[in-house]
Amino acid sequence: MDQLHGVLEDLDRAGLEERQLKQLQSLLGTIAQSNGFWQERVARLGQRGDRNFVVESLDDLQSFPVTAKADLVQDQNQSPPYGTNLTFGRNDYSRLHQTSGTTTGTPMRWLDTPESWGWFLESWAQIFRMVGLTPEDRLCFPFSFGPFIGFWAAFEGANRLGNLCLAGGGMSSQQRLSLIADNQATVLCCTPTYALRLAEVAAEQDIDLASGSVRMLIVAGEPGGSIQSIRSRIESAWGARVIDHWGMTEIGALAVECAENPGGLHMLESECIPEIVHPETLALATADGNGVRRGELVITNLGRVGSPLIRYRTGDLVEADSEPCPCGRALLRLKGGILGRADDMITIRGNNVFPSSIEAILREFKELVEFRIEVRTVRSMHQIRLQLEPQPELSENAAAELGHRIRGTIKDRLNFQPEVQIVEQNSLPRFELKGRRFFRVDEDL
Ligand SMILES: [Zn+2]
Structure with missing residues (x-):
C-alpha cells in the first residue's frame, strides 16, 4: 500500500485532472459574480461567447485570454492602490504583500484573504512533504521580513506543521550564523546568492559549515537553484542538499524539486494548472524533433480565490521532462528548473x-x-x-x-x-x- 495514499501531491494524472476541473469550475463560478478584473477581461478578450465563465473540460481553459504582469500593473495604476482583481469586499482581506518593483518600476501590491493565504500555506505543506521535512527539522529564515512575500508563507507553512521556525529579520550575517548554530537549525530557506554570502562570512570567521547542523537549503528567487555549478558550490560549502523552489508574489508557491530527483521542479498541479506555450504564438508548445517540449510557463492558480490569476504569463522559460520521475509522482516536472526568460527565444x-x-x-x-x-x-x-x-x-x-x-x-x-x-x-x-x-x-x- 502507498503510505502517502490520499495526499494531494501524490494523486495520479486522472485524479489531478478531476481535482483541477472541479476547482476551476468553483473558482470561475465565484469570480463570475464579483471580480471586476476578470469580468471585464473575459468579456473583452476571451473567445467565450455566451459560455461566459462556464467550463466543461480543462481544454476549455484555452478560450480564456492570457494575462501578463504589465496588465496587472496597468490595472493597479488605473485603479489604485490595489487594482480590480478583488473577488471580495475590502474588509475581507487581511494581508498585503508587494513586489520590489525592480522590473516594472513600481511595486505591485497583492492582497490576500485569510482563506487565500491558507491556500498558500497548504501549497507549502505539500512542498515540505515532497522535500522530506520531518517533525525534528528546525527551519531558519535568514531574511528581512518586510512587505515582500518571500519566505513569509514558508515560515508560516512550516510553523503550521508544528516545526520550530527561526525568523532572521533585522540581523547581520554573523548574527544569523549564530542563530543557526545556537538553535542547531537543520533547514535554511534563502536565495542562492545569500546561501553563498553566508558561506563566505562563515569562511572569514573560520566556521566550518559543512560539519554544522544544516542538512538542507531550500532556495528560491533566482535561477541559481537549478544551475549545477552554483548548486555544487552551495552544497559543498554547507555540506547539505540544495532544493530548488519556485514561486511568485502574484501566483503563489507552486513548484519544488523532489527529494528523489535533483535538477528539476515539479509543478504543484494539485493547486494550479500549468501550460507551456510558444512565447510568440501563445499556442500550446508541442514536442520538437528531439521530443523536447519547451516554452513559456503559463499558470492558472486554483485556490487564491480572493485575487486569482487565470492563464498568467510568468515570462519564465521551461522544458517539460518527458521521463517519469523516480519519485513516482504524476506532477509535471520542469527539467533543469527555470531555464531563463522566454523573451530571449530566437x-x-x-x-x-x-x-x-x-x-x-x-x-x-x-x-x-x-x-x-x-x-x-x-x-x-x-x-x-x-x-x-x-x-x-x-x-x-x-x-x-x-x-x-x-x-x-x-x-x-x-x-x-x-x-x-x-x-x-x-x-x-x-x-x-x-x-x-x-x-x-x-x-x-
Ligand atoms: Zn519527482
Whole structure:
C-alpha cells in the first residue's frame, strides 16, 4: 500500500485532472459574480461567447485570454492602490504583500484573504512533504521580513506543521550564523546568492559549515537553484542538499524539486494548472524533433480565490521532462528548473533556440574560461556568433580544435552551426553570479 495514499501531491494524472476541473469550475463560478478584473477581461478578450465563465473540460481553459504582469500593473495604476482583481469586499482581506518593483518600476501590491493565504500555506505543506521535512527539522529564515512575500508563507507553512521556525529579520550575517548554530537549525530557506554570502562570512570567521547542523537549503528567487555549478558550490560549502523552489508574489508557491530527483521542479498541479506555450504564438508548445517540449510557463492558480490569476504569463522559460520521475509522482516536472526568460527565444532555420541551451552546452567544455553569445539579425534571419575564451595553457591549435568540437556539438544537439571565434586571454568580462553573456545585434538597421 502507498503510505502517502490520499495526499494531494501524490494523486495520479486522472485524479489531478478531476481535482483541477472541479476547482476551476468553483473558482470561475465565484469570480463570475464579483471580480471586476476578470469580468471585464473575459468579456473583452476571451473567445467565450455566451459560455461566459462556464467550463466543461480543462481544454476549455484555452478560450480564456492570457494575462501578463504589465496588465496587472496597468490595472493597479488605473485603479489604485490595489487594482480590480478583488473577488471580495475590502474588509475581507487581511494581508498585503508587494513586489520590489525592480522590473516594472513600481511595486505591485497583492492582497490576500485569510482563506487565500491558507491556500498558500497548504501549497507549502505539500512542498515540505515532497522535500522530506520531518517533525525534528528546525527551519531558519535568514531574511528581512518586510512587505515582500518571500519566505513569509514558508515560515508560516512550516510553523503550521508544528516545526520550530527561526525568523532572521533585522540581523547581520554573523548574527544569523549564530542563530543557526545556537538553535542547531537543520533547514535554511534563502536565495542562492545569500546561501553563498553566508558561506563566505562563515569562511572569514573560520566556521566550518559543512560539519554544522544544516542538512538542507531550500532556495528560491533566482535561477541559481537549478544551475549545477552554483548548486555544487552551495552544497559543498554547507555540506547539505540544495532544493530548488519556485514561486511568485502574484501566483503563489507552486513548484519544488523532489527529494528523489535533483535538477528539476515539479509543478504543484494539485493547486494550479500549468501550460507551456510558444512565447510568440501563445499556442500550446508541442514536442520538437528531439521530443523536447519547451516554452513559456503559463499558470492558472486554483485556490487564491480572493485575487486569482487565470492563464498568467510568468515570462519564465521551461522544458517539460518527458521521463517519469523516480519519485513516482504524476506532477509535471520542469527539467533543469527555470531555464531563463522566454523573451530571449530566437528562431534559427526553423528551430526555436534559447541562449540557455547554448550556454548549457558551452559549460560542458572545461577548457573554456569565458564566452559570449551574440545573436545577429541579418536580413530578418537570426545567426549566432560565439566568442570563446579558452584556458590560457591551451595552444593555438588546441584552441582551434576546441572551437571546432563546440561547433560540432551544437550542430548535433541544436540543429544549427554557429559562427565560432576564439578570442584572446582576458578579453571577455568576468562575473560573480549573474553574468551577462547574451547579446542581440541587429544588422538590418
Ligand atoms: Zn519527482
